[in-house]
Amino acid sequence: MADMCGGGTKFESDFKLIKQGAEAKLYEGTYLGRPTIVKERFKKSYRHVDLDNHLTKERMKSEARAVLRCKLAGIRTPALYLVDFERRRIYMEHIQNSTTMKDYIAEISEGTVNGNAEDLLMKLNPVAQVIGKMLGTLHANNIIHGDLTTSNMLLVKDGSEMPTVVLIDFGLSRVDSSVEDKGVDLYVLERALISTHANIDQLFQTILSAYVKENKTESQAVLKKLDEVRARGRKRIMVG
Numbered sequence: 001m002a003d004m005c006g007g008g009t010k011f012e013s014d015f016k017l018i019k020q021g022a023e024a025k026l027y028e029g030t031y032l033g034r035p036t037i038v039k040e041r042f043k044k045s046y047r048h049v050d051l052d053n054h055l056t057k058e059r060m061k062s063e064a065r066a067v068l069r070c071k072l073a074g075i076r077t078p079a080l081y082l083v084d085f086e087r088r089r090i091y092m093e094h095i096q097n098s099t100t101m102k103d104y105i106a107e108i109s110e111g112t113v114n115g116n117a118e119d120l121l122m123k124l125n126p127v128a129q130v131i132g133k134m135l136g137t138l139h140a141n142n143i144i145h146g147d148l149t150t151s152n153m154l155l156v157k158d159g160s161e162m163p164t165v166v167l168i169d170f171g172l173s174r175v176d177s178s179v180e181d182k183g184v185d186l187y188v189l190e191r192a193l194i195s196t197h198a199n200i201d202q203l204f205q206t207i208l209s210a211y212v213k214e215n216k217t218e219s220q221a222v223l224k225k226l227d228e229v230r231a232r233g234r235k236r237i238m239v240g
């Protein structure tokens with residue numbers, strides 16, 4: 001094997017496991033001299049091996065395709081360095097000095113006097129604008145993220161006035177999409193915001209206002225779909 005080195009593999013000596021998620025293991029290290037994150041998807045033993053290989057390969061392909069489309073559209077994502085289908089690994093840029101939006105909101109909330117919602121919204125306004133603009137661009141380019149949560153947005157602390165937001169984890173993404181898909185994408189984000197961050201219902205409105213400006217041609221149709229998806233969600237909750 002090409003990457004064997006001494007008793008262990010070269011990969012294991014070069015990369016350190018940093019997270020074991022539901023779908024994948026995450027490693028950090030250096031690849032071709034650059035700080036790198038490697039995402040290695042698990043084998044699912046409950047699935048037939050051929051089906052599992054096929055599904056994993058498709059997911060990795062759609063992840064790579066979406067990242068490329070984002071780059072063309074000017075949306076910041078980690079650069080892809082290598083896609084190794086055989087070992088189920090994607091090597092990507094390690095976004096340095098970053099924090100997830102989830103942690104950032106929690107951090108800002110802690111520093112807000114008595115959890116004052118107005119104060120909190122004012123502080124989060126610049127980053128909400130950037131997120132809305134980014135999502136408007138994403139959808140205007142027919143890219144669906146598929147898992148828009150505040151853990152999948154990284155905020156780079158580079159001291160600049162305009163926040164830099166990097167979108168990650170495109171494992172459920174698609175690049176061929178309908179207005180319905182876009183409505184669902186926004187609904188996922190709304191639910192994620194409501195369930196993890198109390199006190200900031202208004203934040204989603206700020207994100208939507210910026211979204212509308214960026215995705216002018218179809219935003220009204222997407223917002224209408226969003227309303228329909230919300231209504232379906234409420235019905236499901238009532239029926240149980």
Ligand SMILES: Nc1ncnc2c1ncn2[C@@H]1O[C@H](COP(=O)(O)OP(=O)(O)OP(=O)(O)O)[C@@H](O)[C@H]1O
Pocket residue numbers: 019020021022023024025026037039078092093094095096098100151152154168169
């Ligand atoms: N390229 C990157 N640069 C910096 N940090 C990253 C990068 N990719 C992932 N992370 C960090 O690792 C976390 C998990 O990443 P990711 O969502 O891709 O993995 P996952 O296994 O799908 O996670 P989960 O099971 O929680 O959805 C992110 O929230 C982020 O903190």
